[in-house]
Amino acid sequence: MKILTILRKLGLVLSLAIVVSTVSAGETSTLKIPKAKQNFSAEQACVEPTDVMRRQHGLLLKHYRSDTMRHGVRTLEHSLVACINCHVTADEAGNYPTVHQGSEHFCRSCHTYAAVNIDCFQCHTSQPQESFSADMGPVQSD
Amino acid sequence: MNVSIQNRRSFLKKSAAITIAPGVLLYSISQAHHAEKPVKSTTRWGMLIDTNKCVGDCTGCVDACTEEHNLTEDVPVEIKPTWIRKVTLRDKQTGRESSLPIMCQHCENPPCVDVCPTGASFKRDDGIVIVDRHICIGCRYCMMACPYKARSFVHEALENQKPHSPRGKGTVEACNFCVYRIDTGVGPACVEACETEGHQAIIYGDMNDPDSAINQKLKEVSSSVLRPDLKLNPGIRYQGL
Numbered sequence: 001m002k003i004l005t006i007l008r009k010l011g012l013v014l015s016l017a018i019v020v021s022t023v024s025a026g027e028t029s030t031l032k033i034p035k036a037k038q039n040f041s042a043e044q045a046c047v048e049p050t051d052v053m054r055r056q057h058g059l060l061l062k063h064y065r066s067d068t069m070r071h072g073v074r075t076l077e078h079s080l081v082a083c084i085n086c087h088v089t090a091d092e093a094g095n096y097p098t099v100h101q102g103s104e105h106f107c108r109s110c111h112t113y114a115a116v117n118i119d120c121f122q123c124h125t126s127q128p129q130e131s132f133s134a135d136m137g138p139v140q141s142d
Numbered sequence: 143m144n145v146s147i148q149n150r151r152s153f154l155k156k157s158a159a160i161t162i163a164p165g166v167l168l169y170s171i172s173q174a175h176h177a178e179k180p181v182k183s184t185t186r187w188g189m190l191i192d193t194n195k196c197v198g199d200c201t202g203c204v205d206a207c208t209e210e211h212n213l214t215e216d217v218p219v220e221i222k223p224t225w226i227r228k229v230t231l232r233d234k235q236t237g238r239e240s241s242l243p244i245m246c247q248h249c250e251n252p253p254c255v256d257v258c259p260t261g262a263s264f265k266r267d268d269g270i271v272i273v274d275r276h277i278c279i280g281c282r283y284c285m286m287a288c289p290y291k292a293r294s295f296v297h298e299a300l301e302n303q304k305p306h307s308p309r310g311k312g313t314v315e316a317c318n319f320c321v322y323r324i325d326t327g328v329g330p331a332c333v334e335a336c337e338t339e340g341h342q343a344i345i346y347g348d349m350n351d352p353d354s355a356i357n358q359k360l361k362e363v364s365s366s367v368l369r370p371d372l373k374l375n376p377g378i379r380y381q382g383l
């Protein structure tokens with residue numbers, strides 16, 4: 001997959017930032033990233049190896065968004081909806097946090113820490129929805 | 143006959159046909175929810191709306207659209223999102239009234255695409271016209287260019303969007319033919335609602351596919367488009383106007 005090679009190269013700079021934040025997180029424990037609901041497979045936690053996901057998720061999402069929106073390709077790997085469904089977990093009361101509410105939200109937890117502003121969620125929902133199941137995507141009513 | 147189910151069946155049939163072993167078949171059916179190939183320019187999605195079957199005071203299609211895309215924000219009426227609306231036409235001479243829904247007509251030559259300075263307003267290969275809101279700058283040229291008044295602008299910040307239907311402040315939106323449903327083999331929400339209401343006034347499908355219900359119906363009955371003088375060749379056709 002050509003995109004991954006490009007992504008790996010581009011990722012070098014960002015990876016430094018992640019290392020720094022992980023180290024300082026160990027000391028100050030300000031960075032708490034909620035765990036995903038399930039592993040992608042027995043061998044792999046997410047749809048790509050964790051280091052690729054850490055550095056490249058933005059680019060993967062952007063690539064996938066063009067495939068989906070322009071060409072109607074709708075697989076679940078690299079889809080924002082599937083990310084949200086698996087990664088955004090409920091709090092003790094069983095409520096899902098929105099990205100606008102607190103650092104319990106998966107995306108927010110890291111992006112606030114890294115001081116990166118994301119505007120995905122002005123349009124996209126940041127919460128999983130009941131009608132969507134992790135492995136089936138949108139449950140169609142028919 | 144339930145058109146959306148019929149289409150879904152033929153979709154499943156096709157994906158089953160390319161499988162080689164029973165074990166693989168199961169997998170392929172669960173994958174049938176997801177479109178893995180890019181859409182093709184040999185497809186041309188369209189609808190045929192029978193105005194004789196469309197019932198004047200029924201708003202099933204409009205309500206379904208509102209629900210499907212969560213067009214429910216509490217804003218003044220002049221800035222309410224309108225992806226589909228019911229219109230009553232009255233022949234002044236005879237007094238005959240007909241009722242019909244009007245949504246984005248998914249023009250073959252869409253003026254909204256011509257005028258867009260960023261390429262946000264675009265037509266997919268299969269004829270569905272949508273807005274790429276990642277690059278829409280909210281200039282609203284497309285709203286002015288559309289002769290069918292099909293587009294809306296989002297004026298206020300939104301919450302609680304549906305996962306399959308992202309929408310947001312500062313961008314233009316319109317009927318997207320329920321594109322994510324189409325891609326996964328299910329019919330648009332308005333078509334489904336019209337069936338549920340028992341009116342079956344709308345059929346949809348690939349107008350280029352000789353086996354599709356819409357292709358056959360279009361061959362059989364006389365239909366027309368709105369404002370044919372503009373030569374936009376819309377994908378939405380009306381019967382009985």
Ligand code: SF4
Nearest residue numbers: 246247249252254288
């Ligand atoms: S009806 Fe309007 S918005 Fe839809 S394709 Fe035609 S010009 Fe564009």
Ligand code: SF4
Nearest residue numbers: 258278279281282284
């Ligand atoms: S409002 Fe958005 S989609 Fe419409 S013409 Fe301007 S940039 Fe294009």
